[in-house]
Amino acid sequence: MTEQQNRFLRSAPSTGAEFSKGSDVWSKLYIDPVLGSLLALLALLGLTALYSASGADLDMTLKQASSMLIGTVVMLTFARIPPSTYAYISPWFYGFGILLLIAVALFGDIRLGAQRWLTIPGVTSVQPSEFLKLAMPMMAAWFISSRPQPLNMKDVGISLVLIMLPVALIAEQPDLGTSILVFASGFFVLFLGGLPWRFMATLAGSFAILAPIGWGFLHDYQRRRVLTLFDPESDPLGNGWNIIQSKTAIGSGGTFGKGWLDGSQSHLHFLPEGHTDFIIAAYSEEFGFIGVILLMMIYTGILMRAFQIATQAQTSYGRLLAGAITLSFSVYVFVNVGMVGGILPVVGVPLPFVSYGGTAIITLMSGFGVLMSIHAHRKLMG
Structure with missing residues (x-):
């Protein structure tokens, strides 16, 4: 285990003052005021960007706002649940998620060539892979926290099996973007749990060896996305269209942007998926370099505060x-x-709190609710 990992795991929490149940509204809600404020600011900026990127579609913006409201209720609810409860339900939640992924493979709806949804008759349809974005790190944390440090080869192997099972099921749907996010959420737990560098070197070497084999398992459209990354101009009206138009939108924004509601690439429909995966290109065109810097500062603030909460957990x-x-x-x-920006293949990963998508918003806010719980109940035990 590296010294950095050891400090992360063994850092002594700063308990500070006891958790107030008085007039402090943040304390009553079990919400960290810094993180909560940054998330609210990001949500407002996201709704502003979405309204313009969607072509001033008020209905879409209101649906996104409704999803954020539901996500806020979920976050507040999750923040009140003690971390010990999350630890207890982790294997059950993970197992339930795996069963749902198997059900998708057997009975799922096929939309746009992908089999990712389960329909609940008379109610709605759900995308079970979203559950694994939270269930996966919960399960990995539950398993690794119960193992002696440093991790041995057996524990690493079991952890990898737990991670790769849902990743394989999600990739088969196919949903490369979500499978990458689920893999990352599990691997980060493994890394923070004390994964020795020699194991990391072995994994990296194995990946390099197996990459050519894995290429053969990719779908044709996934291979085209990877090849387009290196030369989008080879097919400017086909596979390279998305990247070329997004770069054009970003560059045309300049320093200060064209102004809110004045972007041409998205409003004239040159920019594909301008309200979902490529929304930051539409945002860059209207708010320019300064606007992107502001957005990145908010993201950085959220990450810094979240890391503080993580290191202070008991x-x-x-x-x-x-x-x-x-x-x-x-x-x-x-x-x-x-x-x-054209430095990674297009894999369908939304921009948090900015891209349109209700399920993704609720999943993200569920995760922050768990994060708030870890912080609030640390104070309660202080």
């Missing part, structure tokens, strides 16, 4: 889970910005 389970949730959030941002 239990190994809490530290591992909070750290994995935080790092997974950073992957959302990095992958989305990277693919829109």
Whole structure:
């Protein structure tokens, strides 16, 4: 185990003053005021960007606002649940998620060539892979926190099996973006739990060896996305269209942008998926470099505060889970910005709190609810 990992796991929490149940509204809600304020600011900025990117579609914006409201209720509810309860239900939640993924493979609805949804008759349809974004780090944290440190080869092997099982089921749907996020959420727990460097070197070597084999298992459209990354101009009206138009939108924004509601690439429909995966390109065109810097500062503030909460957790389970949730959030941002900027393949990862998508919003806020719980109940035990 590295010294950095050891400090993360063994850092002594700063208990501070006892948790106030008086007039402090933040304390009553079990919400960290810094993190809560940053999330609210990001949500407002996201709704502003979505309204313009959607072509001033008020209905879509209101649906997103409704999803954020539901997500807020979920976050407040999750924040009140003690971390010990999350530890107890982790294997059950994970097992339930695996069963749902198997049900998707057997009975799931096929939409746009992908089999990702389960229909609840007379109610709605759900995408079970979203549950694994939270169930996976919970399960990995539950298992690794119960094992002696440093981890031995057997424990690492079991952890990898637990991680790869849902990843394989999700990739088969196919949903490469979500499978990457689920893998990352589990691997971060493994890394923070004390994965020795020699194991990491072995995993990296194995990946390099197996990559050519894995290429053969990719779907044709996934291979095209990877190849387009290196030369989008080879097919400017086909596979390269998305990247070329997103770069054009980003560059045309300049320093200060064209102004809110004045973007041409998204409003004239040159920019594909301008309200979902490529929304930061539409945002960049209207708010420019300064606007992107502001957005990245908010994301950075959220990550810094979330890391503080993770290092102050009182239990190994809490530290591992909070750290994995935080790092997974950073992957959302990095992958989305990277693919829109043309440095990563397009894999369908939304920009947190900005891209349109109700299920993704609720999943993200559920994770932050767990993070709030870890922080609030640390104070209660102080």
